[in-house]
Amino acid sequence: MTRIEALGIKVTYGYGRHAVDALKGIDIDFDDVRSLGIAGESGSGKSTLAKVLLGMVTPNEGRVLIDGRPMESLPKKGAGSRSRQVQMVFQDPTSSLNPRTNVGSTIAEAIIVNDIDCDRPKEVRRLLGLVGLDEAFAVRYPYQLSGGQKQRVAIARALACRPSVLVCDEPTSALDVSVQGAMLELLAKVRDEENLALAVITHNLDVVRALCDDVVVLNAGDIVERGSTAAVFDNPQHPYTRTLLDAVPRLRYQPFSAQPRPLPDALLK
Ligand SMILES: Nc1ncnc2c1ncn2[C@@H]1O[C@H](COP(=O)(O)OP(=O)(O)OP(=O)(O)O)[C@@H](O)[C@H]1O
Ligand SMILES: [Mg+2]
Structure with missing residues (x-):
């Protein structure tokens, strides 16, 4: 299994007054973890982190090591000139x-x-x-x-x-609800059959629960919580994680009314 380490990753977009600190010096060690969830609300830096892991964004500070070797030193092929070992499925x-x-x-x-x-x-x-x-x-x-x-x-x-690592950015959000479950099953299957590590970026904590052994929670460019999915979900330590867990929309059973509603007058004219 490939080991991926992202050490002290800092990414700032823009300059001066317009600078945005998308990642504020975060560490991720992707070793022995078969599936890592990267969760956080919109703008927390999830896609930026994915792009750093893929070599699409060069961090202002910090580095990515693959099996102990700096990512830049790995052989690259093709037009995208990125490492073959980390592949991405886009949103x-x-x-x-x-x-x-x-x-x-x-x-x-x-x-x-x-x-x-x-x-x-x-x-x-x-x-x-x-x-x-x-x-x-x-x-x-x-x-x-x-x-x-x-x-x-x-x-x-x-x-x-x-690849050794497959990064999926919001793997289900563009899909119809009826096929989202099948997509999660497929990702779990390819992870096991192709012996891959999976990094799943999502704001949907149900996706993390379905696919990931471990999870990091990002908030405004910082990791505020990390641990096994079960531990983080059962006993969230950081208030932000609790907010995120509470924000997961759940389908509620709406009793169907057997009484047909009268049509609005406007439609009957
Ligand atoms: N190319 C860019 N130039 C300037 N700012 C950027 C750029 N890309 C992202 N940002 C900013 O960096 C921050 C993090 O963005 P990022 O896309 O990583 O968030 P995200 O967690 O993936 O959000 P979402 O869930 O909406 O996709 C945001 O404030 C965003 O506006
Ligand atoms: Mg994103």
């Missing part, structure tokens, strides 16, 4: 797929760019199967897919790079 699958490339080529490109040694057509079929898509999807284009199917293609493309 919005529509904008992360190329509309002109079919599903099979999207996955195959990731294999080619990263020089993965394999029987390519066979690997594309395996990955499609792994994410629960039929082989026939290989010739489909993004506009022919549902939101959930696009998300599955994005996951297959990320897995094609043979």
